[in-house]
Amino acid sequence: MNRLLTIEDLRVTYRSSRGEVPAVRGVSLALDAGRTLGIAGESGSGKSTIASAVLRLHPRSARIEGRVEVCGQDVNALSWGALRRMRWSDAAMVFQGAMHSLNPVLTIGDQVAEPVLVHRPTTTRGAAAHRVAELLEMVGLAAEHAHSYPHMLSGGQKQRVMIAMALACDPRLLVADEPTTALDVKVQAQIMRVLQNLAEELGLGLLLISHDLAVLSSVCDEVVVMHGGIVIEQGPGAELFANAQHPYTRALAGAFPTIGDPDSRYRPQGVGDDPASFEDPAAIREFLSRCAHDDGGCLVHRPEFARFALRDAPDCLRATELGILPADSETETAI
Ligand SMILES: Nc1ncnc2c1ncn2[C@@H]1O[C@H](COP(=O)(O)OP(=O)(O)O)[C@@H](O)[C@H]1O
Numbered sequence: 001m002n003r004l005l006t007i008e009d010l011r012v013t014y015r016s017s018r019g020e021v022p023a024v025r026g027v028s029l030a031l032d033a034g035r036t037l038g039i040a041g042e043s044g045s046g047k048s049t050i051a052s053a054v055l056r057l058h059p060r061s062a063r064i065e066g067r068v069e070v071c072g073q074d075v076n077a078l079s080w081g082a083l084r085r086m087r088w089s090d091a092a093m094v095f096q097g098a099m100h101s102l103n104p105v106l107t108i109g110d111q112v113a114e115p116v117l118v119h120r121p122t123t124t125r126g127a128a129a130h131r132v133a134e135l136l137e138m139v140g141l142a143a144e145h146a147h148s149y150p151h152m153l154s155g156g157q158k159q160r161v162m163i164a165m166a167l168a169c170d171p172r173l174l175v176a177d178e179p180t181t182a183l184d185v186k187v188q189a190q191i192m193r194v195l196q197n198l199a200e201e202l203g204l205g206l207l208l209i210s211h212d213l214a215v216l217s218s219v220c221d222e223v224v225v226m227h228g229g230i231v232i233e234q235g236p237g238a239e240l241f242a243n244a245q246h247p248y249t250r251a252l253a254g255a256f257p258t259i260g261d262p263d264s265r266y267r268p269q270g271v272g273d274d275p276a277s278f279e280d281p282a283a284i285r286e287f288l289s290r291c292a293h294d295d296g297g298c299l300v301h302r303p304e305f306a307r308f309a310l311r312d313a314p315d316c317l318r319a320t321e322l323g324i325l326p327a328d329s330e331t332e333t334a335i
């Protein structure tokens with residue numbers, strides 16, 4: 001089976017003291033073995049919520065609607081035992097800031113061996129040590145680092161250890177949530193290359209999450225751009241960055257300095273909109289309508305946006321011109 005991850009119309013709502021927070025509002029994605037899918041978007045756009053939903057790691061306060069399938073299994077219908085097996089053997093995760101969660105008083109070898117010994121209880125100590133050496137080498141670390149303590153490693157090396165740990169039980173799907181945040185730019189590029197090479201060599205499906213669209217576009221086969229819990233634009237990585245259709249994607253693409261930019265006066269541009277404003281359906285329509293006034297790009301990528309985009313812009317004929325909406329189509333009032 002080639003399809004590792006299917007997400008269909010996922011909606012995640014947190015119940016909190018502020019009331020209901022709709023963090024993800026109808027996202028559909030698919031990822032095959034050997035492919036890399038990126039989720040880009042600024043903080044608060046719902047990226048980590050999707051990652052949690054894939055491994056059913058969301059808090060009790062979250063209400064999940066829609067379908068998440070990992071290696072053919074409906075994640076939300078799994079028993080606890082099956083979920084536990086799924087989490088290491090089918091899908092594993094490298095968490096945001098995970099390198100800080102290494103235990104300072106245990107060696108790297110002991111920590112990488114733990115998932116192997118827990119999930120494959122028949123493994124002998126010797127076989128586990130052998131597996132640890134193999135995993136460390138897979139992520140570009142010397143096998144001798146098994147004897148090191150976390151404080152002896154750099155940030156980039158620690159993040160490599162976290163990736164080695166995630167791979168301990170041969171998962172087919174790897175979810176990496178902001179794996180390079182808090183690392184310097186050169187190390188970021190190295191870690192991204194490690195992930196990319198592993199995906200290729202092992203034929204993994206890699207779901208890579210980052211706020212940095214430039215980095216994701218250079219690494220991923222396909223990238224989705226999220227804002228306020230919805231997918232704004234989607235396309236092949238390199239193409240999406242170079243030829244962004246939606247104004248928000250363009251703003252995100254311009255939000256990070258390019259290394260070696262010859263124009264020293266270059267200043268990153270902010271993305272502008274506050275995702276929190278997406279609590280208000282009228283704000284969503286306003287945001288989407290900009291594209292209809294612009295060049296209709298988002299209507300091409302996401303025809304379902306048309307009904308929101310057109311509501312306040314009845315004179316915009318772009319969607320009907322494109323044959324996306326019939327001329328007399330109904331508009332809706334809420335997302
Ligand atoms: N446990 C939670 N309870 C209430 N709201 C939450 C919780 N986790 C995340 N959120 C809210 O959901 C939205 C999306 O968050 P998140 O998925 O972490 O975004 P990202 O990873 O893109 O920064 C944000 O508005 C955030 O404040």
Ligand SMILES: [Mg+2]
Nearest residue numbers: 047048049096
């Ligand atoms: Mg996050």
